[in-house]
Amino acid sequence: MENRISEIYRRLFGFFGPQSWWPGETPFEIMVGAVLTQNTAWINVEKAIKNLKDFNLLSFDILVSLPPQVLAEHIRPCGYYNLKAGRLQNLLRLIDEEFAGDVDSFLDLELAVLRQALLAVKGIGRETADSICLYAANKPIFVVDAYTHRILSRHDLVLEDGADYDEVQEIFMAGLPEDTAMFNEYHALLVRLGKEYCKKSKPKCDICPLKGL
DNA sequence: CACCAGGCAAGTA
DNA sequence: TACTTGCATGGT
Numbered sequence: 001m002e003n004r005i006s007e008i009y010r011r012l013f014g015f016f017g018p019q020s021w022w023p024g025e026t027p028f029e030i031m032v033g034a035v036l037t038q039n040t041a042w043i044n045v046e047k048a049i050k051n052l053k054d055f056n057l058l059s060f061d062i063l064v065s066l067p068p069q070v071l072a073e074h075i076r077p078c079g080y081y082n083l084k085a086g087r088l089q090n091l092l093r094l095i096d097e098e099f100a101g102d103v104d105s106f107l108d109l110e111l112a113v114l115r116q117a118l119l120a121v122k123g124i125g126r127e128t129a130d131s132i133c134l135y136a137a138n139k140p141i142f143v144v145d146a147y148t149h150r151i152l153s154r155h156d157l158v159l160e161d162g163a164d165y166d167e168v169q170e171i172f173m174a175g176l177p178e179d180t181a182m183f184n185e186y187h188a189l190l191v192r193l194g195k196e197y198c199k200k201s202k203p204k205c206d207i208c209p210l211k212g213l
Numbered sequence: 214c215a216c217c218a219g220g221c222a223a224g225t226a
Numbered sequence: 227t228a229c230t231t232g233c234a235t236g237g238t
Contacts, residue, residue: 034219041218044236079218079235087221125221145219191219200217201238 004157005175007213009182012189015209019188022135024049028060028103030136034128035088036078047077060103064092087123094121107137114139126165134187140180142172143187147194154198155210 023042024030029049036045051074052058057066072085094117099106109117114137118129130143144165153160158168176182197208205211 037218038220039218039233040220040235041237044218047236077235080220080233081235083221083233123221127220131219143219147219187219194219 003175004213005172008155008210009176009186009189011210011213012193013185016189016192019185019192021184021188022131024135027107027136029058031091031103031107031132032058032063032088034131034136035091035124036075036084038080038084038087038128040079044078048075048081051075051077060092060095060101064089064096064101083123087121090123091118091121107132109137111137111139111141115141126169130169134180134183138180140178140183142169142176142183144168144172145187145191147198148187148190150200151190151194151198151210154205155213 022030022033023046024033032052033045033049036048049058052063055074057063057071057074063071066089068082068085068089071089072081075081075084078084095101095103095106098117106117107114111133115129115133118124118132119126124132127143127145130141133139133141134143148168149158149163152158152163152168152171157171172186176186193209197205
């Protein structure tokens with residue numbers, strides 16, 4: 001195993017090049033996107049975020065006090081809109097109450113503290129918390145998602161249904177140097193690979209860039 | 214038409 | 227702990 005994790009990274013980076021994630025302009029926008037993209041195609045999240053921008057709603061002060069139903073209507077294209085409106089405002093209320101609405105100071109918390117604070121929010125689980133830590137707060141934690149699981153299992157690095165989030169995360173973090181920029185690229189590369197070569201509906205892949213590892 | 218997409222929480226046994 | 231279900235739009 002030792003260097004399979006590093007080798008996969010080198011292969012993906014060589015094949016696709018740098019991905020320059022997260023697709024979002026500010027840490028706040030990245031945080032919002034992380035909640036909206038739960039179990040949802042990113043293209044639909046883009047529509048939701050565009051709506052928020054077009055109506056000048058994409059700011060902390062506005063979103064935190066917007067009636068949930070109004071927020072829900074604007075994020076409709078990304079699905080689960082009632083649920084996500086509530087989840088997003090749960091997070092914003094925490095920042096409002098505990099950090100006086102200062103998103104930057106919230107994101108400046110030490111990694112373990114920030115992660116715990118995020119996980120305490122109803123509607124934020126491990127992937128969303130880690131995405132915010134890595135992509136909004138630039139802290140060194142590896143993000144695991146459905147693509148990550150699928151790619152690992154298709155390359156026989158984990159059992160298809162026998163690995164939970166923490167286990168997969170540990171496989172990556174144990175096999176890699178603690179490097180925020182590299183964690184950022186690596187997860188983005190896995191998503192890129194997943195979208196283009198490792199779809200659920202495409203069980204086998206003869207042209208996978210990882211073939212032969 | 215069926216299936217899938219950068220999850221999560223609550224309920225049940 | 228380990229399964230099951232609800233949440234929902236939009237693309238293929």
